[in-house]
Amino acid sequence: MEIAGTAALVTGAASGLGAATAAALAARGATVYGLDLDKAVAAAGPQPDGVTLLAADVTEEAGVREALARIGDDGAELRLAVNCAGIAPSARVLGRSGPHDLDLFHTVLKVNLLGSFNVLRLAAEAMAQQEPDADGQRGVIVNTASIAAFEGQVGQIAYSASKAGVAGMTLTAARDLAQFGIRVVTVAPGIVDTPMMAGFSEEVRSGLAAGVPFPKRLARPEEYARLVLMIAEHDYLNGETLRMDGALRMAPR
Template sequence: MQVKDCTFLITGAASGLGAATAERLVAAGGNVVLCDMNNSVTEHAERLGDCAAACIADITSAEQMQQAIDEAVRMGGAGGLSGVIHCAGVVSVAKLVDRNGNPADLESYAKTININLVGTFNVMRLAAAAMAKNTPNESGERGVIINTASIAAFDGQVGQCAYSASKAGVVGMSLPAARELSRHAIRVIAIAPGVFETPMMSEIPDEAAQALAAAVPFPKRLGKPDEFAQLAEQIITNPMLNGEVIRLDGGIRMQ
């Protein structure tokens, strides 16, 4: 599959990994529908020009995500929706038992699972249903789904029970989804980023961010959003990448 003249839906596209991916795909000649709950996604789409459109939608809503998918299908014209790069998600930190002996909040845990895991399933099922209707391209492909996991799925730290579980679920869905959707010629891949320069990272103290950067073997820094976008583009264009989870982390293993 090529990026040029194909249409892609990108969630979490107002900033960070999603915004960088939108920029890279547009630069490569693709069309993009930027999806986010943040109204700034509209401004980002306007900056990208006529090949970009914006859609305000909650990834956990079946109705809102169907509207986003429909918009992408319309933009794709005869080619329909060629791919989804799903970057939307949240980070949560909470110990099972806090310093005062109180148990973790159950609603907070369920919210993280609902957004990161159920939301991913929601986007994936709706996108797959749309792409299954596509006419196969010259290489026989109908579409590609790229989900965002995390190294926390493998190296979860203290306080990351909810976040790690949600991202481990994304990892766990990758292979069975790829196997199932193979009959529709749709590939499924997950990227598991390490520590990246994103708005999520800005929520932690600078000292902690510097410590994380120092823990990366090489390059000894935080990842850049465009490096995620570069891998997403390579996944789109390489048909043998399927059913896999790719760590993008500079070799870091969290403690």
């Protein structure tokens, strides 16, 4: 798929993976509409040329529809949607204070899994209205899982379940949307140096990096963004979950 001259929707775009992806797509000539929560959008600094931040909650239909309507009103053709929005609180199934809080589990699944599905289904609806290219392709949707979907650590029960759900949607979504010429691919990153990691000490960060076979460092958001670009341009990638983890296999803790 040709990136230049198209419109892209990126969630979680005010920071981390989403911000890096939005900037990379804009640099390649896409008109990028980034979604994030009100507070995140208000706190975000100046955006690169070609990136517009819009306040929306990915778990709610109305806000996502408004963003998609904005893209249409601007006369842009949505061809790419990238789901980067997510949360990663930690809690054990049974801890010192009792069993895992049910509301917390529900919230993590709502943001990470339901939010991804909400954007996927509505973006697919918009893409299906576009004219196909010479190969019959109308768009690409990239979701973000995690290697925790496969090797969740202690305290990651909700996060692992939500990301396993994202990975599990991939093939079925690709098959459902094949008739419309829409590809679906999921990226499962390892440990990425995003704002989520900012609260950890340098000692903890160094320890995490040491566990990666090679390269022995945390992944960079820009590397995730480059993978998204490759997926968009590689028309035969579909229905697959790609690990981006430096050969890391997570230990129990």
